[in-house]
Amino acid sequence: MKAIIILSALGLATMFVGVYNFKKALLPMILLGLLAVIGINTMEWNTNIHYYNDMLYFDNWAVSFTNLILAVSILVFLLSGQYFKKNTDHLEDNYSIIIFTIIGAILMVSYSNLAMLFIGIETLSISLYILAGSKKTSLASNEASLKYFLMGSFATGFLLFGIVLLYGASGTFHLHGIKDYVIENHASLPTIFYVGILLMMVGLAFKISIVPFHFWTADVYEGSPTLITAFMATVVKIAGFAAFLRLFFTCFSSITEHFVPILCILAVLTMFLGNITAVYQNNFKRMLAFSSISHAGYMLLAIIALKESSFIAILLYTAAYSVATITAFAVLLMIKAAHQENDSIDTFNGLAKRSPFMAFTLTIAMLSLAGIPITGGFFAKYYLFANTISAGYTWLVVLAVFNSAIGVYYYFKVIIAAYFKEGSEEKLSIFPAYQLVLIITAIATLLLGILPGLITEMM
């Protein structure tokens, strides 16, 4: 809760520091602010406070997801210094909108009332519509923004209808009120309640790009400025899945038989479509977009299992996925900064000779995304699948493992390009901030793989 207040003040301060022309002070101020917020947020561990008439509920899950979001945002901000170096016209606006997006994400992981869920999703989405179009002169960026806005508005409509129908049936917006209502009327729930669940599912599935609500993903990821894509691919996924799981685990865990079959179908479709389409992509950003769709498919298994341990599964998985994705985007940004080349996978050709360090970190990230042992991605996948099997969905896990095997193919395409293909021989120098980010993400990926107990024991 304190995190939200401090971040709001930080966002306002950013705007004013910018207009009074202290642009050099912006980035250090934001980084220090975010670090302070992580510290203050961690102090709410084990306090379990309900804020403002139970509008927000900061349990340990909310605190840990908030910390993950903040940590990933710090990595994105570290990358932003060089990224915005050439164009600082609207630097403070970009920064403050990113901070407001983070506030929306934190609301989404800590809500205890459907109204707060809606406010969180809207704060997140509206800020992202603007950020997606923040490269004003680029046609692709404008297209991405408009596409995301139109599709996102529709999804918001579905979400609102869902909230309204749930309210119409149960007479309350509070998650615990809805839970009590479901338990009391277990046998005789009205039809509108089920339709409400379905519509909420559609609205949330859009945000986390579950097939068949994924059509915006590739175009928006490709068109948006690369830094914003990195932010979107990580923070939105974390917040979206945490919100999805929080709603379904709290409210609907006693009537799983009514929606889990639908989620199973969506998960299978998402995994297959995401992976198979990713195989055919030549554009690295599009490939990562489809890979993010397939990862959403795997993560949906945790929601299908719908147990307390699903939270750990999602936390681990989003952490491993986000860290690896940030690495991939950092390397792409670095190569583009040197060459102004396109986003094709061929830009990685000969990377191992040009910069062994970047090739190595990129390899770790790709191995993690593919789920190869001793990386974080492997353990996250293992935990997620074990969690799903213990809930009795072995057939889904078989399909998911098969899909991971498809995934290995296109992730290794990048590694092969970096190590075995001939490219330009020119050495790549690396910005210190990027080097720092790559070191942090590589260590975090390995740490999550070797010592996952750090997270699982804590919970």
Place this chain on the structure above:
Amino acid sequence: MATANPIDYLPIIIQFIVAIGFVIFGMIGSHLLGPKKHSKVKDDSFECGIEAQGNARLPFNVKYFLTAILFVLFDVEVIFMYPWAVNFRDNLGNGTWFWEMILFVVFLMLGFLYIIKKGALDWD
């Protein structure tokens, strides 16, 4: 609490039908009942008695939009003050009642300061 059934929402559907019906009735009715005398002057678009000039689809300077949006923004904020002012006397005992509005106005001021500093109100 009592369970709500879909049938309980019938009045809403009836209201929709009435609303749509009124529009359809009005359009068809005026078409059937109205006199049909055409002339160049009668078919002209009505512009307060002044002769219409040029095309309505002109590109406007984007500054008009900015000013209009800012006007709406600050105008709507005032709506929050009305219920506050109306209930002011009843809530004098409430310690934070006054300061909450001061805080709100301070935030409003910050926004105003920001748009001035950004140059959103400079016309040239």
